[in-house]
Amino acid sequence: MKHLEILPYPEVKPITDTAKRLVVFLHGLGSDGHDLISLTPLMQDILPDCHFISPHAVQPFDMAPYGRQWFSLNDRTLEKMQQLIIPSAELLTKIIIDKQQQLNLTNRETIIIGFSQGTMIGLYLTLIQEQPFASMIGFSGKLINPAACINKKTPICLIHGDADEVVDISEMSNIVDYLARHNIKYSSLTVPNLTHSIDASGIEYALKFISDSTEV
Template identity: 55%
Template sequence: MLSEEIVDYPEIKPLSGKADKLLVLLHGVGSDGHDLIGLVPFIQEALPHHHFISPHGVEPYDMAPFGRQWFSLKDRDNTTISQLVKNNSAKVEKIIEDKQNELGIKNSDTIIVGFSQGTMMASYLTLIQKEPFAAMVGFSGRLVKPADLNNTSTPICIIHGLNDDVVPASQSKEFAKYCENNNINYQLHLIPNLTHSIDGSGMQFALNFLRGIK
């Protein structure tokens, strides 16, 4: 039986003064929050007023004796995945809302960043919000479309390696097309010779995107 989500997770306070913005990092399947929190030292100087959190996936990884997941990938059917994401999205929202309430921060000052499966959850969460997030960045993932599109206001940054052999870069192209079709402000960055990972050029592209968010 899958256990409840882990409440304690890595977080890093802002470099400068009281936090007035929140950045949430959602890791890939089979990993945990300690993975993406390692990105913070490379981006914190550019975002000095942000509080960073990197929650652990809300379920234990069900295909290995270690790691966490946001939802199961045993069944890769799109309808099944959409339902699982919908089922678990409220748990992820609760983690974010609890930290927002603690810091006195709203969605309008919250950025969601995902990698791989974390991008799948982040995309769904972004598109269902009634109060838009400030921005979303998705690395090496794909879109999970909600049945009801509530939010087209959050700008979205999509980054993917063209040599990704885990999640094909075509998934990010489809994500970008969805944004275009629904009048969502987006930027797409495809990186030659990059596999299923985050590299320096992708991070720089994401930071340039975030610096442009008002």
């Protein structure tokens, strides 16, 4: 197993004077935190009180000399991924808690947004929380379910392109089946003709879901 580490990461302060919510972007395999932080300008008008962070994944990518990974995908059996995701999720938890403490926020004011492998670890992390997150958005992801589903109160939004050539659209149905079995509130959007990426319609859908999930 490659060494796990926390690196300095990009972040964007809220438009408002004080952060009332925290958005945590979780990028995909072989990318880094600079990827999803670029979505911030598309979201700030709707989420002006949010502090955005985009951590770099905790390991160097092991299939290329550049990029990061949350855990290795050399062995893609569910059992192996369930084993590898645990220490990475623990370190990601530390990153989130450290920033929450700086901002005087908790899970209840924290929004998780993942893409691809970032959705995998974001979903896993959401399901093991004792205190629920405000919401979780998963783009183009796959379920790596924990040994026990502790948190059933975080509303989850799934968005996936039906032309995804990297993570098949059927993976969204697998997640939906799991969430339905555990009585977890969810919403899902299939984007026609979209490959393994995020488009404007997905962002719009995610923002509406976040707004609808916000407690009054």
